[in-house]
Amino acid sequence: MVSEPQKELRFTRSVQALMFCIIGAILFGAACTLLATSLYRDINPVLPHPFWALPCLAFAILAFAMARHLAKHAYLLLTPMGVEIFPFYRPAKNMHLIFWQEIADIEFDAKQHWATLHFNPEKTAGVHLSLKPIRKKSRTLLITALVLRMQSAQSNPSSR
Numbered sequence: 074m075v076s077e078p079q080k081e082l083r084f085t086r087s088v089q090a091l092m093f094c095i096i097g098a099i100l101f102g103a104a105c106t107l108l109a110t111s112l113y114r115d116i117n118p119v120l121p122h123p124f125w126a127l128p129c130l131a132f133a134i135l136a137f138a139m140a141r142h143l144a145k146h147a148y149l150l151l152t153p154m155g156v157e158i159f160p161f162y163r164p165a166k167n168m169h170l171i172f173w174q175e176i177a178d179i180e181f182d183a184k185q186h187w188a189t190l191h192f193n194p195e196k197t198a199g200v201h202l203s204l205k206p207i208r209k210k211s212r213t214l215l216i217t218a219l220v221l222r223m224q225s226a227q228s229n230p231s232s233r
Contacts, residue, residue: 189229
């Protein structure tokens with residue numbers, strides 16, 4: 074944890090949060106539809122029972138809670154110490170810190186969906202990071218920040 078949070082860049086899983094918001098909205102709409110149509114069961118007994126709206130509503134609440142969690146908590150943090158990676162499951166327990174001194178080079182694929190942090194110049198060891206959970210505009214900021222950090226480290230080896 075950095076004592077000066079203004080010196081860190083935080084990237085969240087905003088694309089995944091949006092997906093869970095859409096799923097939650099669809100499930101909430103299904104629950105409302107099931108409740109509305111169940112009012113006419115006396116006219117048409119084939120309509121579903123209002124009970125079926127409860128699972129849809131429960132899953133909608135879970136989807137919205139997941140979306141809030143993904144939008145609020147970090148996926149990647151760029152700090153003065155290094156890159157902190159928070160996985161999807163149990164991020165506090167399984168957080169991984171890669172110090173800037175450990176990173177020899179950084180590569181990005183052509184579509185900017187993946188980043189590879191290489192630990193040696195031969196590029197035989199490293200970490201692959203999916204950039205898909207990050208919004209496209211934020212992805213550009215992340216790539217720029219990583220490239221500039223690596224350029225400054227290469228031009229000034231004593232800062233590594």
